[in-house]
Amino acid sequence: AQSVTQLDSQVPVFEEAPVELRCNYSSSVSVYLFWYVQYPNQGLQLLLKYLSGSTLVESINGFEAEFNKSQTSFHLRKPSVHISDTAEYFCAVSDGGGADGLTFGKGTHLIIQP
């Protein structure tokens, strides 16, 4: 069985400051890792994903996440946040068994303060 732990339910950050949203997973097999973002009153959108290859993956809006197998982590980072980054962020893990095997974390609410 796989599981995802997002250690912080809320993360308040000042605008233009760096941020890290933490995600740890557990799985008995190889995993594929995802970050989804949910803006207010919207559905979730895929932000970035790790399938294989380079352990550092990037999104088009400046976020990056690093897959760390030894620490079973997939933390999301951004060096300088903007007000528009205010959203709920969900980490998800799949063991490759298909979308039915996708497990979501409980989410982290990123709050950007001016």
Add this chain to the structure above:
Amino acid sequence: EAQVTQNPRYLITVTGKKLTVTCSQNMNHEYMSWYRQDPGLGLRQIYYSMNVEVTDKGDVPEGYKVSRKEKRNFPLILESPSPNQTSLYFCASSLLALSSYNSPLHFGNGTRLTVT
């Protein structure tokens, strides 16, 4: 525009009154799924469908029904809603069932259901 459309966006109903939340996708996706989102619990899968006439239970299927008669539609049915089904519901679809690869989940904008 490629999208997943849910209706209605908001619904208030009373205990026991049957309701249906519709979900439609225009991307010819094989895979569709329903989730509910509750504070502190994240997203939990209710039902999913690998293709037409193929449905299966997710983590929290009790009290819900689904059908997949056509590829584009995947309605969620609550035969006898109860207050503990008050939640935010999301429909999602994926080109293939293997969302691990280049077919990520596409989500609708959600349906906020209140059962009194």
